[in-house]
Amino acid sequence: MNAPQPRDRYAVIGNPVEHSKSPWIHARFAEQTGEAVEYGRILGPLGGFEREVTAFIASGGRGMNVTVPFKLDAHAFADSLSPRAAAAGAVNTLSFTEDGVRGDNTDGVGLVRDIEANLGVSLQGARVLLLGAGGAARGVVLPIFDRRPASLVIVNRTAAKAQQLVGQFAQAAQEANVRLSGGGAHSIEKTRYDVIVNATAGSLDAALPECDDAAFGVGTLAYDMMYGPKPTVFMQHAERLGARAADGLGMLVEQAAESFFIWRGVRPDGGAVLRELRQTLTAKA
Numbered sequence: 001m002n003a004p005q006p007r008d009r010y011a012v013i014g015n016p017v018e019h020s021k022s023p024w025i026h027a028r029f030a031e032q033t034g035e036a037v038e039y040g041r042i043l044g045p046l047g048g049f050e051r052e053v054t055a056f057i058a059s060g061g062r063g064m065n066v067t068v069p070f071k072l073d074a075h076a077f078a079d080s081l082s083p084r085a086a087a088a089g090a091v092n093t094l095s096f097t098e099d100g101v102r103g104d105n106t107d108g109v110g111l112v113r114d115i116e117a118n119l120g121v122s123l124q125g126a127r128v129l130l131l132g133a134g135g136a137a138r139g140v141v142l143p144i145f146d147r148r149p150a151s152l153v154i155v156n157r158t159a160a161k162a163q164q165l166v167g168q169f170a171q172a173a174q175e176a177n178v179r180l181s182g183g184g185a186h187s188i189e190k191t192r193y194d195v196i197v198n199a200t201a202g203s204l205d206a207a208l209p210e211c212d213d214a215a216f217g218v219g220t221l222a223y224d225m226m227y228g229p230k231p232t233v234f235m236q237h238a239e240r241l242g243a244r245a246a247d248g249l250g251m252l253v254e255q256a257a258e259s260f261f262i263w264r265g266v267r268p269d270g271g272a273v274l275r276e277l278r279q280t281l282t283a284k285a
């Protein structure tokens with residue numbers, strides 16, 4: 001009889017981490033692809049990120065996903081960074097290789113893939129509005145540019161932070177031939193956008209970011225990076241104005257799929273896992 005194949009070890013680290021869906025998602029990916037992967041969860045003590053990761057590496061760990069509040073620690077810990085992780089200023093995927101610790105950020109690609117592959121909305125030539133200018137917003141700008149939208153407007157409650165992002169990404173926008181602008185809520189043009197992404201932390205406390213009603217309409221995809229058993233206030237607002245609304249569950253699955261691809265060189269089918277996850281989430285509602 002053959003001995004069971006040893007499994008390569010991965011984990012998600014966060015605080016809190018008990019509700020993370022990543023172990024479940026990666027277990028589905030491993031089943032689907034036949035990759036010999038074991039994926040756990042690690043509660044990182046605040047201030048103890050480096051110690052936990054070093055111990056995981058020493059015990060044979062191959063890679064980690066990193067979630068709140070450690071994405072900046074992971075950025076600092078990595079020996080080298082992918083361009084998208086460097087631009088995001090945050091790391092959600094660590095790979096432990098012979099050349100050291102490699103940091104990547106798959107959140108933006110996860111968003112873009114969910115919009116295009118799962119929701120069937122092309123970003124090419126689209127007018128895109130990004131609400132928010134924190135870490136979540138910064139991480140998606142380059143992956144959005146990669147899909148060649150016509151324009152991207154970044155709007156934030158604190159206008160200066162949006163303007164700072166516009167400055168940071170001005171050259172990349174020029175290279176990608178994307179019209180980039182932004183600032184406070186007055187920067188929103190009073191015409192319908194094709195895609196509006198809510199990257200503010202507003203949905204956490206049921207707050208609606210300021211956004212002109214004229215931005216939403218039939219043909220708009222209003223995407224909230226948050227998710228839950230019920231539509232967020234942003235999604236409800238967008239639907240009342242005739243838009244199609246989506247939550248961030250697909251982004252969660254697709255960022256995981258990209259991490260799995262980085263580690264294993266095999267691309268799992270995110271759409272199938274998303275459908276299964278959606279069923280378990282709505283069954284709880």
Ligand code: ATR
Nearest residue numbers: 132133134135136137157158161200201202207209
């Ligand atoms: P993250 O890393 O999740 O993006 P962050 O860096 O704290 O978190 O950024 C939170 C974002 O949500 C910011 O754009 C913040 O706006 P400010 O820069 O003006 O603080 C935005 N945000 C949080 N609560 C909000 C609310 N109630 N209405 C509008 N924007 C909100």
